[in-house]
Amino acid sequence: MNAIELDRVTKVYRLYQGSRGIVKEILLRRPYHHPFWALKELSLQIARGVTFGVIGNNGAGKSTLLKLITGTTTPTTGSLRAPGRIASLLELGTGFHPEFTGRENIHFTAVTMGISPKEARKQVEEIIDFSELKEFIDQPVKTYSSGMYLRLGFAVATAFDPDVLVIDEALAVGDQSFQKKCIDRIHRFKEAGKTIVFCSHNMYQVRQLCDQAVWLHRGECRALGVASEVVDRYSDFLRESKTEARPVHSPRHPLSSIESATLANLTGQPCDQFLTGEGLQLRIRARFAERFIPNLGVAIVRNDGVVCYCTNTAEDHFLLKREGDGIYTATLEFPRLELLSGQYHFSIATTDERSLQAYAIVESTCSFTVRNIGSEYGLVRLHHQWR
């Protein structure tokens, strides 16, 4: 059973240059606006009880999607179905009127949410308790601090047993002890099998909290599915865009060159997708002029340029295998690759006998992807134990 269904939903905002454009458009029956495509043909289903993450860069259409789900705006084309009571934690407390007391604002907010006065009355005490505003509740909310405002907003928004909770970054509000109450309440919703739609820039939070996710990019769906996978793909993309793609150069050094490098798993099958903890082999063929003591240096680099690990054959006292005619081979094996989710590649160099001077260098070769299951986050898995 789906809590929310979007079928090829498109949202186009019309950007006018002032009212004049609108009037011209009505009178002359010709468009006088720039269309802005906030969402393009987005289809997704959110099953009941799922915590669903929405990620993407600024301007990707995340808030448009949340607004559509909340129902405050409607799709330009396509259809959206979201039965059930939806509580929005976006812009908490903005519906309050400063001249009215906290109690009056609770009632009014409830009524705007379509809650009957009777049901609202039942919850009022609980809301006041939760917001910890007992002694201020009969004061106009204009006298409240911004923290008190948010506390009341959170308490009201979550009080009326919603079926769907729409949350953005501001997951928790107020001081630390109140933040804990907010998070606890959200977890209780999750445990009670409510649907939660959660929009955040914090990839760690999305990985932790969400079952499924969508990655939006300029209004289009780039990835949709299991949250950790979507987060990983988005993280790859973020790191990628931070560094300019460097050209893969393999200069023909007169004395040495790298002939080939291939990736495989432990059984020797070519492979470029690994899970954390799986094994990886890198096979290298290189050419050296005869008067060298051949050595190789290898680096694993993440796609944002972070060097994860470097080693070389001189350090490890390994002698390359000679295959005649100046060709040498070596296989570097990582029996357990402890890298976490991300996109990585190798940089390989032929070096002098002490591995100080690099001759031929091949950068950004043998790209591979690592995925880890579970909520570990970061660069590498460090061996650890809890006592």
Added chain:
Amino acid sequence: MFTSLRDRIFLLRDLTLRDLRLRYVGSIMGLFWSVVHPIFTLLLYTLVFSQVIRPNWSQLQTIGSFASYLFAGLLPWIQFHESITRCATVFIDHSNLIKKVKFPVELLPGSMVLSSIANQLIALCVFLALLLLSYHNASLSLFWLVPAIALQMLVTVGAGLLVASSNVFVRDIHQLLGVGLPFLFWATPIVYPPASVPARYQWISAANPLTHLVALYRAALLGGQAPETAALLYLSLFCAATFAAGWALLCRIRGVLSDYV
């Protein structure tokens, strides 16, 4: 959400009460102002139009009957004027609400009209008390107030929806009202008798639905002859058409309203 009519009624009631309270929040005399305001307006007009400017009020001899006559016209006008002016900005003023929750937005102009009607009813009661004390006995003609108020609400809500919806897109509407409404006021026989309009301008007076609304109020409050059936029919049709137009416009923009406020 908002599947039942009951939920809508609750919201309409709360919006109206909230608006009524907001008008007088922090003031000492509170709701009393809704009595003071029309009475002072009435006094002022009575003073000016009986002592300074003197139109030809042939059938009205005393100042008292003149005041009643004036009041029966001013009462619906004040309400109409106030509702329309406030409706023009009602969506923009409540943008935080419209952007945040999904709710039947037509209740916003609806509550503006209701709260000003409520104000009018208070003034009307005061007026009726004075009227019954000084001149008339209770007359059956007072029952004309029921269709009068109903039609007035219909046309005000309709016009309110029209200006509220269009002002979101073209903010000049609000300014235009500031110019247009005084024009409408003087085109309606409120401070002058309908008979004093020159023959070649009579058609304006006849085409103006407010003329007939004011006539209906006068028939109700001052007794005398019942309004003509044709005029009543015209008024009813106009009110219904205005409401239909307002509703149709709102339905067209409802989906994108929150994108523009």
